[in-house]
Amino acid sequence: MNKWLLAPLLMLGLSGCSSLSSTDQQLLGEAQAGFNRIKNDADILRAAPKDVVRASESLARAERLASYWGSAEDVRHYAYLSQRYGEIARQHSLTLLNQERLAQLELERQRLQLTLREAQLLNVQQQTAWLAEQMALLQGVEGERGLVMTLGDVLFEVGAAELLPAASRTLLQVAHFLQMHPKRRVRIEGYTDNTGSVDFNLQLSRARAQSVADLLQDLGIGAERIEVVGHGIAFPVAENASSRGRAQNRRVEIVFSDEQGRLSAER
């Protein structure tokens, strides 16, 4: 071989290193950086080991080709494939992490559901017990009228029929009780003390009883299950002589029917 032949061969070899344009060099650099990011990520290795291996192989190919003349297109191609494998592996790892989190959360959801059911049951039991207690207390006095619950004077403004916010809580529990016992009905009876005219007190007692009935209806109890009566100053439970006795007389009573929906006779 003469030196004329050696010269172009040498040139070919030398030009190998500089055959890549700066853009291609940059692409290769990005692929290398991308691979460095995924190869040290334990989750990615765990979720998609094969894709990581392929990313590595493609990158190695791109690096090898980078030293050959005229292979810029292949370098770009394998750098691209390496990046793509890396992205695919990353997506798979994110999916896997989500799936693991889903499994954890599903357990948590089941636990919560169980707790909620227990709490609801307990709540129902407490309400029933509370109501039964209320009723038992009053049953001794008013046994022949069935179960009776008294809403005290404090639930209304003086001389007005509007319910105070404090009443809502009690009536919410009554509504719950009625929802649990859909056959039961109620008669709501209003009473006043003897201050003021008989007519005014009759109207006030009826209006107060109606306010209670309205709230129960707002809470989802059907109107057909509710009767409303005003008794005015009749049937006092205490002497009207003292302010304490008068306060006891200002009240709304809720008379509950039995389980079959039979109410005691009206007074």
Next chain:
Amino acid sequence: MSKASLCLVLVASALVGCASDPVPSEQLRLTEQTLTQVRALNISAGQSAALAQAEDKFAAAQRAMDKGRYRRARILAEQAELDARLAEAEHLHGTSQEQLSALQGSIQQLRKQLGALQ
């Protein structure tokens, strides 16, 4: 052999390299199969840049095949396959993300209900 003829041989052999690329029909088949699978996920066209790239490159690969540009066809088809697989992986990730949000929402709801009771 003269210098000139030697150079010609070198140049010719470089050119032959391009023409002797194998026909990448297997790769095109594989890419098409992958694309069919990913299309079945019903990802909407505007939703996935990766799927759009896959479709474009696969179409270009088929055109390159028709023109006998096998090397170009192989490169495009290989890239299209991975683009499609990325679209699939992104879709799976998105689905799991939605499931996660839904579950977190229902847990929050349960917590609220529980809080209201206590």
